[in-house]
Amino acid sequence: MVEWDSGQYLKFAGERTQPARDLAARTALDNVREVLDVGCGPGNSSRVLAERFPGARVHGIDSSPDMIDAARGNCPEGRFTLCDAATELGSLGKGAYDVVFSNACIQWIPDHPKLVRAMLSLLRPGGVLAVQTPMNDDEPIHKIIGALVAGEKWRGAFAKPRIFHNLRPGQYFDLLADAAADFTLWQTTYYHVLASHAAIMEWYRGTGLRPYLSALSESDKAAFEADVFAQVVAQYPKQQDGRIIFRFPRFFFTATMDNPSSN
Template sequence: MSGMRMVAWTHRGGGISVSRMVVWDSQQYLRFRKERTQPSRDLAMQLPPDDGSATHLIDIGCGPGNSTAVLRERYPNAEILGVDSSPEMVSAAREAHPDIDFALCDVSKPDELAALEQDFDVVFSNACIQWVPDHAHLISSLLGLLKLGGTLAVQTPMNYEEPIHRIIARIVHSPAYADKLPQAREFFNLTPPEYWELLHAHAAHFRMWTTTYMHTLPSHEAIMDWYRGTGLRPYLQALPDDAARAAFEDEVFNRVREAYPTQSDGSIIFPFPRFFFTAVR
């Protein structure tokens, strides 16, 4: 998920409206660097070859820079900018990849998205757009950052039917947590047919595909560790103290152990479906 790392919601409980902002942790996110980076490598391989014509690239939702480094490998001589809404992620990216430019930019805010240059050869976004609302506007705006003939390349998780997501949703909406945790939609992805219609309307031509990554994790605890860096994080931050967070995690963990069988060596197969598309302006 090298993506936008701030998620805001308004949670109303007991007549009180509370606005929260999720703060992300680059070290937690990168504990599964190899697994998280592989989709960006697979997406980058679908970009045009480096013949010297692509000189200006942007990574939308760069996170700690792992996906931006993939672009650097693919286009070693290009000018590349990585942007993210999280200061912590941008700081980590700058430290890890001093040869690449990084900047703060929250593309969920139309004015910040519109302020970006509009002459990129490649607009790349790996595991970001699920955090950004209004994809009808977002996709057309991302295509608008490109030169004519430039390529938009996007990957976004679509693992909502997997056990871990179903488990978290059931607990969040249970009577014990319904008045304690945000009930607003956390992810903003559309369906593949809806993306088809958007791309059909705005792109010269495009491709869409899905890949399910069958990650091998060493334990059920590793699944929890993975999700502490992503899907669990907004809910854990919304709970008032360590005891409440531990109780919530325990309930998720107990259900995770039931939902994911172990292999002969004790490891866990952790399926992770992801949706990809490339589109040409």
């Protein structure tokens, strides 16, 4: 099991939180009383939700004790509990929430048809499901790590290589067309400006590299990171002022359930 580090994750808090802000801004709903933040992490997204829906009760869930502890400090007015979204969403109560929100979490959870339907079932009639997930399969950093993990040097070091559980956009369309009353899909590519190639490594130590580093000894961690870094330098050119453009595509959708007044 991957052990998450809230401090590492929050080294890029502004950049990581912007998609949550953008998604919350597109979540149009009045009189919100109950909000669920699925995969709340260190509470940065929960803070966004508390600001977006003043007066609402924000309930954040995550499977990481470290993240839950950080969330309680970062959003003290929220309620935070350990919960595995892959298996325990049903325990939260059918029809209990006006908004079910998830920022950069579902890529870690298998079986998205089951997951999306489970999240929709938590909504009250007229409620909104709002989801953002990284969709960076074609970006250099993703390809670099994938090639190294599958290559001869490192293949034997990882019994269970990381799997992206995301569907393709068209598959989400078909899923939501079947399961929701209405929905909207969109994708945004963020152009993060980072100070150096080393900053890309720092970013990914908090997310994409973490499952691999967790499986390695200290000496192997250093060697694996050195191999990743060499390719990062080769594939991310510097701009004229020495900084790096770090592209990060993210996929969004919102979905609504039937409202009794419309029936």
